[in-house]
Amino acid sequence: MPDSSISKFFEKSRKERLDTVANFANLSNDDLSVLENDCGGILFEQADKMVENAIGTFSLPLGIATNFRINGKDYLIPMVIEEPSVIAAASKGAKIARIKGGFEVSADESYSIGQIQVLDVDVKSASEQINSSSKEILELANSKSNTLSKMNKGAKDVYCKELDTPSGKMLIVELLIDVGDAMGANVTNTMCESVAPLIEQITGGRVLLRILSNYSTRRMVKAKAVFEKESVGGEQVVDNVILAYEFADNDVYRAVTHNKGIMNGTIAVANAVGQDSRAIEAAANAYAASSGMYRSLSKWSKDENGNLVGILEIPLSVGIVGGIANVHPIAKICTKILGVSSAKELACVMTATGLAQNYSAIRALATEGIQKGHMRLHARNLASAAGANSEQIDEIVKKMIRDNNISLNKAKELLERS
Structure with a gap:
């Protein structure tokens, strides 16, 4: 290995x-x-x-x-x-x-979230209508990606949530989509746009936005490490x-x-x-x-x-x-x-x-x-910014570290002396 x-x-x-x-x-x-x-x-x-x-x-x-x-x-x-x-x-x-x-x-499976904003509806009634039509919505969404469907991936679930905004109540219909090894933005947006007319038909409302969410809470990753005390x-x-x-x-x-x-x-x-x-x-x-x-x-x-x-x-x-x-x-x-x-x-x-x-x-x-290690590495950038060539940089860096003065002015001063 x-x-x-x-x-x-x-x-x-x-x-x-x-x-x-x-x-x-x-x-x-x-x-x-x-x-x-x-x-x-x-x-x-x-x-x-x-x-x-x-x-x-x-x-x-x-x-x-x-x-x-x-x-x-x-x-x-x-x-x-x-x-x-x-x-x-x-x-x-x-x-x-x-x-x-x-x-x-x-890491979780690669689930993307798509959102469809529905306006001018009774949210409770429209949500019930969406839930009862979820199979039809998923079938239409999945018809837009033969690749994901063949891999047993694609749109898996439909759910609704209500937002209370200054302009009134909104229904947000969300698609949960298994996008496999893709980031999934394009297929998610395509599916959202494809089902929007059907959602308008089902709810009698008006769809405005149809787009993925980048808040990927269904794609969580958790890393853990133990660092030896000594x-x-x-x-x-x-x-x-x-x-x-x-x-x-x-x-x-x-x-x-x-x-x-x-x-x-x-x-x-x-x-x-x-x-x-x-x-x-x-x-x-x-x-x-x-x-x-x-x-x-x-x-x-x-x-x-x-x-x-x-x-x-x-x-x-x-x-x-x-x-x-x-x-x-x-x-x-x-x-x-x-x-x-x-x-x-x-x-x-x-x-x-x-x-x-x-x-x-x-x-x-x-x-x-943080500055001790960071500034030592930053010293090379300062030497270069002062105009030092590749042969001069290492020597100027050594002198700045020796004098405990890592700055552009110091780099210029050392360059003038060289």
Whole structure:
């Protein structure tokens, strides 16, 4: 079985890193050529087909997080993010979790929720009519996707809810759709639009909106890991991490930053494999506020042996078929590096990465502070911004760290002296 615990991966040259990843994921020479191409994976001609009014492309760094063991399987995790320290932190968190077996993650089936807004009806009576016609509605919805129907997936249930708004009462008809390994937005929207005329006919009302909900509460993912007490830093550090979590869980200002750290991990993987990061973050933030107060997405405690235990549960709608994931060359290769065979497996990997990142961030905050490690990595960006070339950067970084002054002005000063 491939081993994701790679010693000093960060010290290897680019070629050595690529060779390591290629051997781990059985990448082809064509795959390596795409990764080695510094255009970011797509040419303008491709970008022009993806969005309107295209004028160019925009690249972000693609890195690899190591040490991950999830449900007994090793992964190298591709991450696309511009922020320094995130990939290193995720790798460090995974390394500590690995001591106790890694991450245990479970995911719901891939159910998407579609919503049809019905106006100008008696909600109670219309709901009864919808419920009695649910079989007909489901049959019509499923007729719009032969692929899902052949896989015994597709629309599975219809239910109703009442909203009391300033404009009056509304009936919301919801479709529950098993979308398999797709994110499911297109098929969900298609089914909602297809059944809208039938729902108008059944209820005598007027349908307005017909669209999926990105609040994917029927696609929950739960990750858990045990972090050995001694490796965390001892009993006092474990207790401090828990106190830091309790701060986040009870103060919205802290919770937002705490959850942003979780998303640093989860969204960096989403970016790498072509997922809808805006939908993922919107759903996670809604879930963080589901109790009526915006709180920590993760939970931290200790077990009977004093080890630190982290749990992260989030709604997560992802796919490995359809969408940009099957169009963008880099996204396709990153999915190949991950080696995931289902949307559920991808969701498990992304949630584990979020938990690993959260561990490293909250431990750093509870000990030395976040800036020490972050600013050391940020020093390279500052040296580059000051105008240093590739041969000068390492020396300037060493001197900034030596002088305990990591700033753009210091980088410029050192560059002028060199």
